[in-house]
Amino acid sequence: MNALAPVLASVSGTDFIQNLVSGLALGSKYALIALGFVVVFRATGVINFANGAFVLVGAYMTYQFFQTWEINFYLSILLAMAFGFLLGVVLEALVLRRLVGEAPFTVIMVTIGLLFVMDNVVTAVWGATNLDLGDPWTGNVVEVGGVRMSHRDLWAMAFTATVLAAFLAFFRFSSMGLAMRATAADPEAALAQGISARAVYRVAWGIAGLVAALAGLTFATGNANIQPTLGLIALAAFPAMILGGMDSPLGAVIGGIIIGLVQQMTELYAFEYLEWAGRNPQTVAPYVVMIIILLVRPYGLFGTPEVRRV
Amino acid sequence: MTALGVSNVEVVYNEVVLVLRGVSLTVPEGQIVALLGANGAGKTTLLRAITGLLDVHHGRVTKGSVSLSGADITRADPAKRVKAGLAQVMEGRRIFAELTVDENLRTGAMSRRNREAFDDNRARVLEMFPLLAGRLRSTAGYLSGGEQQMLAIGRALMASPDVLLLDEPSLGLAPRIVDQIRDIIVQVNESGTSVLLVEQNANMALQAAHHGYVLEHGRIVKDGPGQDLLADKDIREFYLGMGESGRRSFRDVKTYRRRKSWGS
Numbered sequence: 001m002n003a004l005a006p007v008l009a010s011v012s013g014t015d016f017i018q019n020l021v022s023g024l025a026l027g028s029k030y031a032l033i034a035l036g037f038v039v040v041f042r043a044t045g046v047i048n049f050a051n052g053a054f055v056l057v058g059a060y061m062t063y064q065f066f067q068t069w070e071i072n073f074y075l076s077i078l079l080a081m082a083f084g085f086l087l088g089v090v091l092e093a094l095v096l097r098r099l100v101g102e103a104p105f106t107v108i109m110v111t112i113g114l115l116f117v118m119d120n121v122v123t124a125v126w127g128a129t130n131l132d133l134g135d136p137w138t139g140n141v142v143e144v145g146g147v148r149m150s151h152r153d154l155w156a157m158a159f160t161a162t163v164l165a166a167f168l169a170f171f172r173f174s175s176m177g178l179a180m181r182a183t184a185a186d187p188e189a190a191l192a193q194g195i196s197a198r199a200v201y202r203v204a205w206g207i208a209g210l211v212a213a214l215a216g217l218t219f220a221t222g223n224a225n226i227q228p229t230l231g232l233i234a235l236a237a238f239p240a241m242i243l244g245g246m247d248s249p250l251g252a253v254i255g256g257i258i259i260g261l262v263q264q265m266t267e268l269y270a271f272e273y274l275e276w277a278g279r280n281p282q283t284v285a286p287y288v289v290m291i292i293i294l295l296v297r298p299y300g301l302f303g304t305p306e307v308r309r310v
Numbered sequence: 311m312t313a314l315g316v317s318n319v320e321v322v323y324n325e326v327v328l329v330l331r332g333v334s335l336t337v338p339e340g341q342i343v344a345l346l347g348a349n350g351a352g353k354t355t356l357l358r359a360i361t362g363l364l365d366v367h368h369g370r371v372t373k374g375s376v377s378l379s380g381a382d383i384t385r386a387d388p389a390k391r392v393k394a395g396l397a398q399v400m401e402g403r404r405i406f407a408e409l410t411v412d413e414n415l416r417t418g419a420m421s422r423r424n425r426e427a428f429d430d431n432r433a434r435v436l437e438m439f440p441l442l443a444g445r446l447r448s449t450a451g452y453l454s455g456g457e458q459q460m461l462a463i464g465r466a467l468m469a470s471p472d473v474l475l476l477d478e479p480s481l482g483l484a485p486r487i488v489d490q491i492r493d494i495i496v497q498v499n500e501s502g503t504s505v506l507l508v509e510q511n512a513n514m515a516l517q518a519a520h521h522g523y524v525l526e527h528g529r530i531v532k533d534g535p536g537q538d539l540l541a542d543k544d545i546r547e548f549y550l551g552m553g554e555s556g557r558r559s560f561r562d563v564k565t566y567r568r569r570k571s572w573g574s
Contacts, residue, residue, distance in 0.1 A: 194392025
């Protein structure tokens with residue numbers, strides 16, 4: 001312990017709390033993306049890699065509404081979310097509808113294809129250079145007890161909390177939410193109850209697009225943060241969804257926050273403790289955490305273990 | 311009045327496998343009709359043709375028609391058929407294991423938008439199955455086999471169907487529970503629902519049924535009033551396992567005899 005004491009002292013308490021807050025903010029952005037994965041997985045049993053493209057399109061569409069067409073910022077966010085919903089619904093109708101009943105693997109490969117196609121469409125439309133959203137939040141900071149919290153981080157956390165609450169209520173109380181869970185559990189039995197699988201899939205993809213657009217916005221704020229690589233950020237949220245347990249909204253959010261914290265803390269301490277691990281251990285850390293958690297709980301922290309009588 | 315009519319239906323799977331070869335049957339309004347047959351006779355396929363679930367199994371009705379209360383539903387999608395008054399209890403119960411008992415019941419009422427009717431139906435179902443009333447919040451997958459079957463029936467009744475289809479409700483249940491299920495089916499029927507009961511347990515089915523059909527290799531080979539079938543020599547031999555000289559081995563039975571007595 002004594003050998004560590006001088007090193008520990010070099011990271012001050014305020015630094016720690018500051019990073020904790022930043023980690024929480026980053027985590028809640030990942031959580032938003034993970035929620036988009038969860039809704040599609042929950043209804044259709046498929047991991048939707050195209051979610052990354054939805055995030056990307058969401059960021060660019062907010063820019064399009066706000067900067068290019070000069071619409072009110074908050075209205076632009078709502079419009080981008082509506083566009084995300086439409087995009088999800090249209091893709092479902094054009095592509096995924098035809099794959100109902102095929103093996104999940106086939107559908108997953110198609111979503112990966114969609115990710116790359118949409119990435120390229122975005123670059124073709126808006127170009128490869130970074131764009132500046134110019135949102136009214138960037139640069140504004142609140143200071144609480146020596147810890148600085150930026151407005152955009154606070155908004156990101158508020159969005160995540162709202163979406164999580166909406167999801168929980170939706171799956172628990174609404175007919176459509178129940179229909180989704182039934183369809184995911186046993187599609188044929190759900191059909192037999194008169195549940196329209198088409199409506200379920202359509203709404204699931206629409207909601208995924210809508211939430212992803214919001215997630216895209218949270219990553220787009222700040223100086224010149226809109227870039228085509230945003231789509232790949234969704235992949236960093238992937239371990240968040242897995243370790244949360246694939247089908248649990250609460251798990252997605254907690255998973256996202258864990259990943260955000262791990263990433264931020266690794267960045268803070270790697271310099272001193274993980275010198276041997278190279279320059280960017282924080283990009284690998286989420287996956288290491290995911291592997292460790294899955295070894296202990298194969299269905300994730302909050303996932304539904306298979307219900308079976310023995 | 312005919313509640314459910316199946317007329318000359320032919321079903322093909324994967325465009326090649328012919329499973330039903332011109333099957334006709336009717337379920338008169340307010341009656342229980344039993345459909346008997348061995349494994350692979352086509353019973354479940356016939357039900358799928360009625361409910362519209364053939365698509366899921368790459369099957370197709372290539373000839374004939376299905377009608378519900380006089381309206382043709384041969385090509386309607388499954389949700390529309392449920393709305394039109396058709397509900398089913400699938401083979402193997404197929405309850406949603408991860409959902410609670412109450413949520414399972416709610417899925418059954420998904421095709422009905424009327425809130426009052428929902429409350430009435432739920433009260434009626436819980437009265438019929440008091441066991442479920444005490445376990446509304448339990449995870450359905452942890453119920454016993456008999457309770458799961460009751461939940462499956464209760465879920466189907468939540469749609470307040472005109473016609474109820476049951477696919478082997480007695481499968482894998484203890485004899486006492488089978489009797490209980492039979493009584494429930496009779497009770498459901500007495501409250502005005504027409505029933506098509508598909509069973510391998512011929513004894514149970516024919517005790518409850520007004521009329522019975524026997525399906526073999528995709529064809530109806532015999533039909534008649536339930537009591538007549540129960541007393542029929544061939545039915546007793548092949549479906550109830552009771553020959554004149556007591557039990558005997560199937561090996562001794564020559565198949566051409568069966569063809570001869572039923573085919574003519």
